[in-house]
Amino acid sequence: MPPCDAPAAVATCPAPAYIERYYCKSSGRTRLMKIIIIGAGLVGSSLAEHLLHQGHAIAVIEQNHLRCEQLGDKLDVLVVEGSGSNPEDLENAGIENADMLVASTPVDEVNLTACMIARQYEVPHRIARIRNADFITGNNRMKAEHFGITKVIYPEENTLNAVLNLVETPFAIDAQDFAHRSILLRSYRITGDMPIAHRNLMELRNDPLGNNLLVVAIIRDEEVIIPRGDTVIEPGDKPLFIFPRDARDKVLKLVGVDAGEKVKAIVFGDTHTAINIARALQKEIDTVIYIDPDLEHGNLAATKLHGIDVLHGSGEDVDVLKEANVRFADFFIAASEHNDENVMSCLLAKSEGAREAIAIVNNDRHIDLFLSIGINHIINPRQLTANGILDAILPGYVSAALHIQKTDIDVLRLYVSANAPVAHKPLKRSWKRVLGVSIVGAVLRDDAMIIPTGDTILLPDDLVIVFTRAVGIRRVRKLFGSDEQALASSHA
Structure with a gap:
């Protein structure tokens, strides 16, 4: 941990009730759950794999025979070929003894029905993937609890937030x-020209620009470094930062980005997602232009996007992009119905001078290829949905999409027991055994998330997010009491 006297940053974060189901505070032991997942597409299979890795008992219901066979061959889970809206299939999956049901299909009606049935079986936690925005906009007739849902995951919101994350911190490679x-x-x-370059972390934490910045890992020439106070950030490094939102402008200055610079974005698409992205960006940046390939949908967009220029045309038409002055665009965001169209329009926008291109792609094939040929960011709504569900179940979940997850770094989520060696001591004392191998990235305490410093004291029942080299996992777990304390790694 950085030996620094700077106060820890704290953010309010209401803790989901689900955590109580598998962590018993009185005994300090992990309590595993029986979880039923409806759907074995990208979302459902990702959930099953990750939650199985956590040690939970998983049952999956899927209608498609081939998907059932593939999942059964890949994972040690109970696979039921059937429908999540069929009580008999739910009983075959063990709903009578289930702790949680996750309805992750792309069909709202199936997910709603599954949750209503689960309520009848008194399943405590019922999470549903819902596309209909009425469930999250406060419509009194469409309240989620009326349908037996205890937690709604809205894919549109996850996609929108992913775009905003990238736009609000330009040039970031992970967000x-x-x-x-x-x-x-x-x-x-x-x-080399960034103010953060050639400086050690101790110096940064004593700098007003960096006193709320925590560097949890550095990728350097394919090697991963867990930093110490004397670690120097060098040109070519890819450090992973954690910081509070109110420190954003200061961190941007450290990486050479002018937070006050005027920003222009072009949004291309014929979807509600594209309209929502344009509307949200209008609140955050100076200029937004919307391009719609569908004339009828474009007319609808024009009625909803007040103060935004709406153009009709294809994102693959260079004349249309020139009309939108794409060469002056800081961001080009492609959110049409068609993956190929999004990829091609981003490549064309980049060739015409757009600074950063963001493509929304609904599958995980060829993502590395797309990134290697010039697209800056690929956003996969289905993977974001899976991540959103995991974050609801596992507070502080770190996305497996991050570059850091392609290294030997594991992200552990650990509870502090009353008699753990790490409890009741400042981290600069308790963390000496794993210094340079592991680092505490964040602490979830009651309804707050804390960015720690060397003076942070861990208390019983804190949930701690630890970034660690593989060689440090056992030593870290011993600091927290035992291997059973770990909710396990999020490194798949």
Whole structure:
């Protein structure tokens, strides 16, 4: 941990009730759950794999025979070929003894029915993936609890937040938020002209620009470094930062970005997602232009996007992009119905001078290829939905999409027991055994998330997010009492 006397940053973060189901505070032991997942597409299979890795008992219901076979061959889970809206299939999956049901299909009606049935079986926690915005906009007739849902996951919101994360921190190569977007996790590729370059972390924490910044890992020439106070950030490094939202402008200055610079974005698409992105960006940046390939949908967009220029045309038409002055665009965001169209329009926008291109793609094929040929960011709504559900179940979940997850770094989520060696001591004392191998990235305490310093004292029942090299996992777990204290790694 950085040996620093700076106060820890704290953000309010209401803790989900689900955590109480698998952690018993009185005994300090992990209590595993029986979880039923409806749907074995990208969302459901990702959930099953991760939650199985946590040690929970998983049952999956899926209608598609091939998906059932593939999931059964890949994971040690109970697979039921059937429908989540069929009580008999739910009984075959063990709903009578289930602790949680996660309805993750792309069909709202199936997810609603599954949750209503689960309520009849008194399943305590019922999470549903819902596309209909009425369930989150306060419509009294469409309250989620009326349908037996205890937690709604709205894919549109996850996609929108992913775009905003990238736009509000230009040039970031990784972006994730915690605690209702009040804690930011970002990664940048460092260049020699950035103010942060050639400085050690102790110096940064004593700098007003960096006193709320925590560097949890550095990727350097394919090697991963867990930093210490004397670690120097060098050009070419890709450090992973955690900082509170109110420190954003200061962190941007450290990486050479002018937070006060005027920003222009072009949004291309014929979807409600595209309209919502344009509307949200209008509140955050100076200029937004909307391009719609569908004339009828474009007319609808024009009635909803007041103060935004709406153009009709294809994102793959260079004349349309020139009309939108794409060469002056800081961001080009493609959110049409068609993945190929989004990829091609981003590549064309980049070739015409757009600074950053963001493509929304609904599958995980060829993502590395798309990034290697010039697209800056690929946003996969289905993977974001899976991540959103995992964050609801596992507070502080760190996305497996981050570059750091392609290394030997594990992200552990650990509870502090009353008799743990790490409890009741400042981290600069208790963390000496794993210094340089592991680092505490954040602490969830009651309804707050804390960015720690060397003076932070861990208390019983704190949930601690630890970034660690693989060689440090056992030593870290011993600091927290035993291996059973760990909710396990989020490194798949």
